[in-house]
Amino acid sequence: MKLRFAPSPTGALHVGGARTALFNWLLARGSGGELVLRVEDTDRRRSTPENVEQIFDALRWLEIDWDGEPVFQSDRATRHREALDQLLEADHAYRSTATADDVKAFKATHGADRGFRAEPESEGAVRLRVPDEGETVVHDAIRGDSLFRHVHLDDPVIARADGSVLYNFAVAVDDLDAGITHVVRGEDHLSNTPKQLLVLEALGAPQPLYAHLPLLHGPDGKKLSKRHGAASVQELRDAGYLPEAVRNYLALLGWGYDDATTFFDTDELKERFALDRVSRNPAVFDDQKLRWMNGRYLRELSEEDLTRRLEEHTGREGLAPAVAIARDKIQTLDEFWPLVGFFFDGPADDPDAFERVIGADGGRQRLAAAREALEGAEAFDVSGVEAALRGVVERLGVKPKAVFQPVRVAIAGTTISPGIFESVSLLGRDEALARIDASLARRPESV
RNA sequence: GCCCCCAUGGUGUAGCGGUUAGCACGCGGGCCUUUCACGCCCGUAGCACGGGUUCGAGUCCCGUUGGGGGUACCA
Numbered sequence: 001m002k003l004r005f006a007p008s009p010t011g012a013l014h015v016g017g018a019r020t021a022l023f024n025w026l027l028a029r030g031s032g033g034e035l036v037l038r039v040e041d042t043d044r045r046r047s048t049p050e051n052v053e054q055i056f057d058a059l060r061w062l063e064i065d066w067d068g069e070p071v072f073q074s075d076r077a078t079r080h081r082e083a084l085d086q087l088l089e090a091d092h093a094y095r096s097t098a099t100a101d102d103v104k105a106f107k108a109t110h111g112a113d114r115g116f117r118a119e120p121e122s123e124g125a126v127r128l129r130v131p132d133e134g135e136t137v138v139h140d141a142i143r144g145d146s147l148f149r150h151v152h153l154d155d156p157v158i159a160r161a162d163g164s165v166l167y168n169f170a171v172a173v174d175d176l177d178a179g180i181t182h183v184v185r186g187e188d189h190l191s192n193t194p195k196q197l198l199v200l201e202a203l204g205a206p207q208p209l210y211a212h213l214p215l216l217h218g219p220d221g222k223k224l225s226k227r228h229g230a231a232s233v234q235e236l237r238d239a240g241y242l243p244e245a246v247r248n249y250l251a252l253l254g255w256g257y258d259d260a261t262t263f264f265d266t267d268e269l270k271e272r273f274a275l276d277r278v279s280r281n282p283a284v285f286d287d288q289k290l291r292w293m294n295g296r297y298l299r300e301l302s303e304e305d306l307t308r309r310l311e312e313h314t315g316r317e318g319l320a321p322a323v324a325i326a327r328d329k330i331q332t333l334d335e336f337w338p339l340v341g342f343f344f345d346g347p348a349d350d351p352d353a354f355e356r357v358i359g360a361d362g363g364r365q366r367l368a369a370a371r372e373a374l375e376g377a378e379a380f381d382v383s384g385v386e387a388a389l390r391g392v393v394e395r396l397g398v399k400p401k402a403v404f405q406p407v408r409v410a411i412a413g414t415t416i417s418p419g420i421f422e423s424v425s426l427l428g429r430d431e432a433l434a435r436i437d438a439s440l441a442r443r444p445e446s447v
Numbered sequence: 448g449c450c451c452c453c454a455u456g457g458u459g460u461a462g463c464g465g466u467u468a469g470c471a472c473g474c475g476g477g478c479c480u481u482u483c484a485c486g487c488c489c490g491u492a493g494c495a496c497g498g499g500u501u502c503g504a505g506u507c508c509c510g511u512u513g514g515g516g517g518u519a520c521c522a
Contacts, residue, residue, distance in 0.1 A: 191517035259461035404481035
């Protein structure tokens with residue numbers, strides 16, 4: 001079994017493309033087969049080093065590897081020319097100067113009864129000769145057979161007048177030369193498959209097995225794009241998703257193992273993934289479910305591992321203690337800093353929270369009482385802080401919240417933070433007292 | 448316009464002729480509780496429509512509608 005992943009080098013690796021890469025990779029790695037990478041760009045207009053490196057980088061992040069050196073389609077011009085000459089000589093293709101407008105005009109008069117056929121000329125673009133009779137059947141591992149009648153097909157242009165070849169021709173030749181046995185790609189290629197099959201046939205080559213994956217859509221049913229949030233692997237990474245979670249989620253988009261299993265590690269995926277259980281329906285990329293899944297993966301990481309990733313993601317160091325008390329509250333790496341930044345950069349500025357909690361009736365008094373208890377606390381570890389603060393609650397005869405929230409706002413600046421005892425303890429006595437003092441001094445007592 | 452693909456709750460899916468139509472996300476409620484989360488429990492919501500075939504259809508066939516893709520001297 002030999003497969004290929006052939007991204008268009010536009011820079012961003014779209015999540016749809018990532019899923020295609022993943023499925024190819026799972027198939028190859030699960031069967032001991034081979035996966036090659038080919039950059040699709042017949043004239044090399046888009047495959048700039050930057051674009052190509054971005055694609056490779058995204059694949060590496062997902063831990064999708066390939067065999068051998070990546071092939072650039074544009075480096076195969078000589079071979080493409082040779083195959084083109086072969087078809088021309090055998091009269092499987094011919095030259096024509098007919099333009100898109102000519103084709104349009106032809107179709108306007110003939111409708112569905114006849115595909116476009118041009119008159120052979122001595123110059124112009126090269127068109128493949130589609131037989132007048134018969135049909136080409138695409139045997140698809142996911143969809144079964146799709147039948148395309150030749151009368152409906154136009155003679156497709158396979159090379160420009162300057163001799164450079166077009167995608168549908170190049171891809172067939174490249175797959176043939178590489179000995180690709182399974183072509184797994186997006187459904188947007190299904191309608192063009194007969195052209196590629198016709199090229200293969202004219203070349204006297206065998207057909208690979210095709211499998212066309214359902215397309216991915218945004219929540220509005222339209223094609224997934226930037227405006228739907230993270231539409232590329234790069235954006236997913238920047239948003240703080242874990243590669244293993246993305247892999248698991250992507251695998252579930254259009255594929256399922258049974259009616260109960262949701263979580264698969266990569267080995268299970270490789271072992272269980274099969275084309276015959278791939279869905280035919282287009283799927284909507286649901287970032288809410290990805291978030292949920294990411295949170296689950298996050299919580300399974302060891303503290304060391306999570307800390308390392310968080311430090312890498314935030315560019316900060318010494319995060320371990322904060323990770324320990326905040327890890328259960330985040331779904332993505334991105335959510336970490338807003339929750340714990342106050343430990344390192346001082347309290348957040350949320351005047352509304354201050355007013356509501358500390359400015360409220362008796363807020364200052366309770367905060368002052370808490371300050372006193374904290375100052376006199378025997379130990380300043382988590383249980384020491386807890387004992388001190390709970391003591392205040394008891395003495396004042398109020399709800400725990402009435403004491404904890406003012407302290408929280410004083411040290412964090414907002415009403416949201418990790419556990420209050422853990423947070424105060426981590427901050428340390430001096431800093432905690434200083435922040436409480438700053439809050440108490442913030443505005444004169446309103447009677 | 449023409450060609451091709453697709454159709455189970457809001458979303459991803461299970462189902463492969465007889466099920467109280469299952470699971471997960473989301474959403475609603477509850478428990479837990481110092482905030483936010485996590486976790487746990489309960490609940491909400493679905494076979495696009497119309498014809499067939501059959502004793503019996505979400506499951507098979509046809510049509511309609513809807514969605515998507517292709518139709519480039521793009522990939």
